[in-house]
Amino acid sequence: MSCGFDLDATGEAMAQVMIARHPAIQRLRPSHKDWNDVLRAGG
Numbered sequence: 001m002s003c004g005f006d007l008d009a010t011g012e013a014m015a016q017v018m019i020a021r022h023p024a025i026q027r028l029r030p031s032h033k034d035w036n037d038v039l040r041a042g043g
Contacts, residue, residue, distance in 0.1 A: 001025045006034040 003018050003025050005011035011034075015027045030038045 002028050004028040004030065004035055006030065008033065 001022065001024055003015055005015045005018075005027075007030050019025050019027065032038050032041060
């Protein structure tokens with residue numbers, strides 16, 4: 001399993017909570033500030 005949160009302080013905090021509750025989850029980090037920016041940039 002994986003989770004994808006924005007690349008900001010809130011996203012980092014939420015990912016840490018998710019991983020603490022479900023240790024098998026791996027964090028996916030976007031190459032831009034958030035996943036919508038990645039999609040608009042074409043990938």
